[in-house]
Amino acid sequence: xxxxxxxxxYLIKTRGQQVTLSCSPISGHRSVSWxxxxxxxxxxFLFEYFSETQRNKxxxxxxxxxRQFSNSRSEMNVSxxxxxxxxxxxxASSSASGGYGGYTFGSGTRLTVV
Amino acid sequence: SQQGEEDPQALSIQEGENATMNCSxxxxxxxxxxxxxxxxxxxVHLILIRSNEREKHSGRLRVTLDTSKKSSSLLITASRAxxxxxxxxxxxxxxxxxxxxxxxxxxHLIIQP
Numbered sequence: 001x002x003x004x005x006x007x008x009x010y011l012i013k014t015r016g017q018q019v020t021l022s023c024s025p026i027s028g029h030r031s032v033s034w035x036x037x038x039x040x041x042x043x044x045f046l047f048e049y050f051s052e053t054q055r056n057k058x059x060x061x062x063x064x065x066x067r068q069f070s071n072s073r074s075e076m077n078v079s080x081x082x083x084x085x086x087x088x089x090x091x092a093s094s095s096a097s098g099g100y101g102g103y104t105f106g107s108g109t110r111l112t113v114v
Numbered sequence: 115s116q117q118g119e120e121d122p123q124a125l126s127i128q129e130g131e132n133a134t135m136n137c138s139x140x141x142x143x144x145x146x147x148x149x150x151x152x153x154x155x156x157x158v159h160l161i162l163i164r165s166n167e168r169e170k171h172s173g174r175l176r177v178t179l180d181t182s183k184k185s186s187s188l189l190i191t192a193s194r195a196x197x198x199x200x201x202x203x204x205x206x207x208x209x210x211x212x213x214x215x216x217x218x219x220x221x222h223l224i225i226q227p
Contacts (some may be wrong), residue, residue: 004156025198033214037154043202045214088154092215098216099206102147105156 002027004093004106012112018079021109025072025093031055032074033103034066037088046089049074050097081113119218120203126224133190135221137203138183144206146179146186147215151200160188160201165208190223198225 005024013019025032034046045058050069066076072093078085088110092103121136139146145164149157163170163179176189184206190197194210200222204215 035214035217042219043204043217045216048214056214058214067124076128090156092157098212099147102145102159102162103157103215104159105149107156110154 004091004104006089006091006106006109008109009107009110010107010110012081013081015081015083015113017081018077019081019111020076021076021089021111023074023076023091023093023106025074025091026104029093029095029104030072031094031097032068032071032072033092033094034074034076035090035092036060037090038086043090046065046076049098054082055097083113086111120201120221122221123219124224126221126226127193128226129193129195131193133193133223133225134190135199135201135223137186137188137218139186139203139205139216139218140184141205142208143181144208146177147204147206148175148177148186149201149202149204149217150190151220152198157202193223193225195225195227197223199223 007022026057031050033048039098048056052068063079088108090108091106094103132216147162148160149158163177174191179186200220201219202204202217204217
């Protein structure tokens, strides 16, 4: 059974640009969540999608957005990048929404903003 | 925002010894989960304990939950070098998981050979 796949693994962008990250969940999982991990703030919840609908959203500015497709694949977009957006972005999939089951995480996309 | 704190922040023990990590949280929860992370890679789900459970085992792992004290502990028995990693507790609130998983800051565990 394939795991959660995140692409790309590494990304370097310039301040002011935008970026799109991709996540393919485990087959059959309809919930996809995104997390940001930084040394200072730790792991923080961005948003969760379930069956193409955003179910929950963390406390991040509107520059952070996402979507989910009918095949459950998800993309996360960050516009007008800031230096502070440099982080490891983790995607997690689950068969249930809302965290009632365990999550399977991808290896992450490490974004560096210069 | 962080739900709570893991204690200790770092722990170094000899291979074969037991490692205990503690986690405190602030709100009413539906469940609490423990994850392991190796060197800034993805998180690996270890165990989930629901709010109506007090103890759970999985292989060399033992997790306890005390909802009256809003705390949990993770015990790894007979530690191995491969257990070297950061360990995070994460909670799902009882209100429906609107905040996703709320993570603590983690315990960095080092197993000395």
